Amino acid sequence: MFTKSRFAAAALMAALVALPATAETRVTYKSAKAGTSYYQMGVQIAEAMKAGTDGNIIVTLEEGQGSVQNVMEVRARGGDYVFTTPPALVGLAQAGKAMFEGKGDPAFDEIRALFPIPSLTMHFVMSADSGAESFADLEGKTILLGKGSFGATEGEKYLGLFGLDGKVTLSDAELSNAVAALKNGQIDGFVTAGSWPAPNVIEAAASTDVKVLSLSDDQVAQTKRTRLTIPAGTYAGQDSDITTTSLPVVAYATTKMDDDTAYQLTKTFWEQKAEMTDSAPWWKGVDTDLIGTIEGKIHPGAIRYYKEAGIALSDAQM
Template identity: 30%
Template sequence: MKKLLFAVFTAFVFFAVPVGAASARVFLSIATGSTGGTYYPLGGGIAEIISKNVPEFQVTSETGNASAANLNLIGTRQIEMAFAQNDIAYWASKGMPPFKERYENIRVVASLYPEHVHGITLKGSGVNDITDIRGKRVSVGAPGSGVLGDVSAILKIAELHYGDMSPDFLDFNNTTQRFKDGQLDVGFVVAGYPTSSIIDLAATNDIDLISFNDDFMTKLTEEYPYFIKDVIPAGTYRGIDSDIVTPAVMAMLVCEASLSDDVVYRFTKALWENIADLHKVHPKAGLITLVTALDGVSVPVHPGAARFYTERGMTVPTVK
């Protein structure tokens, strides 16, 4: 796409022109997700906010294939900004599967909202803790998915192996269908709550969710810094009558490292100073706050964004 080189060139022209001269425009594109997902409307909302409040910037959002595909675009310098989960950004930066090479040019603009690990089971299954899945029929996520990567990390901390259970490698919809067919004891889904497929399952089955104890969460977040400790509140799904403590990953807005500090600073500033406008775009946007803007950061923060957060008295994490 060659957009990045053009964007960098226009940014250079804009900041090089004398005061009073006609200003060149800065063009930025944001890779999002499918039109039916959360990334797409949020990307459109952010593009509109920045374009409106920084007139020299022309920001557009584009449909994408979510985290892994978006990070490939950033890594190969085909787009300037993208939405991605922080766990998958971490794997991309290290060249871990599903990535075949290290992408060291991924930078964080902001953490946005959590996407929670749902360890689904049925009431009466005998599964109350992660260690109880030994010997059970378990859906661990589709091959190459972020869910499978997250479950693998969780199992390592729990000192469990796939050979300790009967694993099935299923996506969200097939996981809930297998429950309905009586073919699963446990299924893992990683998504923001409430998740439609789980709502549908809870309407016809007495579901439960695995809650993780504090000791486990401490070990998990120390070993894998892209996880945060969070809660799925009681009442989120039918039959869930108490808060569920569970790991979560963060949806993030990331950018390509070579974008100028000034461009990213002005983008970040405009986003947070007008965040109330984004809250109107989608229910999930209400969880996007400055307080959590650096939660779960798994790759370095862009210096332009870091400048904004430092000005607000926030501590920018150092990520190597």
């Protein structure tokens, strides 16, 4: 027969067995296609979360098929889902517009921001031999835009905005061949969008003399994109700042994620950012000023961290 003390001990043991071995939290992070800079950023974030939380948060990286698909998956995912996308796409999803027309879902209204990651930054890279110093100089030149990417679509848009429709020869080659084609004189320049410093621009500048074009204030305004400055010295031979445009990219969760997990993810990201910058310079482009580019609401758990850190948020983000 159990005594009261033996009964209490047995109950305590049963309770302990029922508890998980650790307080480990698992999160799925969905970004971009394998082999891209944004996929590599996901690898770094996963490593940073493990290191910064002593293994209490484990991030599993999933290959993404694009920002639109990342948003669409919110409909079927749970509270462990973190994904990256430009804020503009979240707004379109919530409004049921453009590529989300007829595909609206109440789950889109529950999307909440955590922290910014490196922006998609436009680069118009010209060979020094082309003599191009400004967009006006692109007339008669051969430019590689690539196919199907944000950079290709945006680059084509800029050529139209700046009066270059029909005045530039567009190369049919893939963007992966851009650096070799530039070195061989097959093209005069190429357009690419990604984090800065961009790996293909670093490669181009290291192997041949290039000029990355700057946009004027009027041209930036015409694009309706976010102005961004690439500091002098970012690329070989770059003696002055480059004024260009960017599309902010943000890591999101939903209200299904508990506040403590969102808080820890956000806090750890900012605390580990300096270490990530040491291993990949594209994190230099991320600072707290980018929080202002987040359109829409921020997760309550992330808001807690930003308030603790003294970072101002807008009423629309709260």
